[in-house]
Amino acid sequence: MKVVSFEVKGQIAHFRRPDTTATHLTYPFMSITAAKGLIGAIIGVEDFQTNDQIGIQIMSPVRTISQQLSMFGKEDGKQFNRPTTIELIVSPHYRIFYAGEEYVDALAEKLKADHCTYHTYLGVAYALTKPFNVEVFTVNEAVLTTEMIDILSVVPTSIVEHIAFENEKQLCRAGGFLRYYQGERTFSHSLSFLYEKNGKPMTIQVKNDYKEDGFSFISYLGGYVCLI
DSSP: OEEEEEEEEOSEEOOBOTTOSSSBOBOSSOOHHHHHHHHHHHHTOTTOOOOOEEEEEEOSOOOEEEEEEOOOOSSOSOSOOOOEEEEEEESOEEEEEEESSSSHHHHHHHHHTTOOSSOOBSSSTTSBOOOEEEEEEEOOBOOOOSSOEEEOSOEEGGGEEEEEOOTTOOEEEEEEEEEEEEETTEEEEEEEEEEETTSOOEEEEEOTTGGGGTOEEEEETTEEEEEO
16 A cells, blocks of 8 residues: 655644533544544645545654633624633654555645645644655555554554553553544544553554454554554
8 A cells, every 4th residue: 555654743732622611621642533634734625534544653752731821713802811721732743644545646746745735733723833754655554463563653442452561661541532524523433542652662462353443554664553
């Protein structure tokens, strides 16, 4: 399969959880739907829907802070703007892998030309970013066995059979991620992910039936990346 990978980073990011109201909490890393939205902004497709797959590698330690911001709209400022508490990711850095049949070539063309159709940002408009370190390569889909493997990306917890715990690694679980975007701001299905807080590889065994849920793996730099 043909794969496009690139990196994005910034000073802050915010990928809002949909189940929060008064306090704007964030996912600990870029969600699959946010990554696909970023792809749509690059190639210029509004309300971007695709069956192509995404893999996300965390490249910097996951750190968050809480900050109060006053959100000003376009109306006259006649009423008091109450500060809103927002959780922000500090110094985020990700490598995004994009594979499939629909938009891979269009994405590769835009990134090679160093051009994006719309502004690219990390979840919110005040967290601007720009893709860099672009790679385009062809790789065969990996066929996994019952052996333990090193995973470079985040991986759904539903397909993890065993985990090798190591002293210097901090494995975490994050839930409530939306999986499919169905258009007009509607979503379906949810996922929970296993990730290493400092972006280090994780050693795991994957369940035999991982393909039944639509997941696949590719080999990359001595490890594996999970495509969702």
